Amino acid sequence: MPELPEVEVVRRGLHDHVVGRRIETADFLGARVARRHLPGPVDLADRLRGNVVHEAQRRGKYLWLVLEAPDGHRQGLIIHLGMSGQLLVEAADARRETHLHAIFDFADGGPQLRFVDQRTFGGMALADLVPDVCRAPRTSGVPAAIAHIAPDPLEPAFDKGAVIARLKMRHTAVKRSLLDQTLLSGIGNIYADEALWRAETHGEREAASLSKPALGRLIEHARDVMFEALGQGGTSFDSLYVNVNGASGFFERSLDAYGREGRPCRRCGTLIRREAFMNRSSFFCPRCQPRPRGTVIVLR
DNA sequence: CGTTCATCCTGAGAGC
């Protein structure tokens, strides 16, 4: 999935359906889902038992559940959806999905929380919570393992000026920088292309070569498009990208660039082009977003 | 240090 809007849709589902409940048992099917939890899946299941889910948090594309043990000790259960992860709230007798990797049962006997992931790039890990210099002191902190993830444009701690300053030092493609989660987080391939289309900027332009106001506008466009997508429940090209109830979002119909190869630019009518970029694809309008001189064109 | 690249997986769809 899941870029920031899709992950936020999932976070809200967790807030509504999981926060406040006590974990009775957690089962991890196979080792891959807990591969980032170094002691392994059995240890993770042991540590989760009896904890109450206190909060559902998110930064960028990372989710974490703030868990409170009976002795009051709090930790964070990091959840990343990877390319195809789903968190589903379902009755215990619901059919088991083909790529089911984790099942949480709760002491209230209500619906289960399941983690389903076709490509298994997603996963979970338990981490200590550390103070976050970017957050107000009263908040519960961030998991240590994702302390390197930068604030996303939708959180109060986001510092646009600081991000612009760092972008001015990047001698690499501006799209590559937008995708760098340690610079600003939450943006993936869809919303990078959408922000660049709105800013009428080609993704191969060197970040440092853009003016500070231009970089500021690009960041604002990224924030706007992700906020608008969130209002539509996110972007769902297929059934892999769903909320905790299995429902898709509707932002695909509002996309201006991503996935629109050969269709007219909604601004100027020129046909949207698709080119290879970082082993994936970029979609852009060749007229509104002129390619910087001297870069090689590779069709995909 | 900053930047780039290969790699981890499964399934859908295209082309033969």
Next chain:
DNA sequence: TGCTCTCAGGATGAAC
């Protein structure tokens, strides 16, 4: 029908 190939909303560690 069935095979091979390419591609997909991501992140990481190793190598330059």
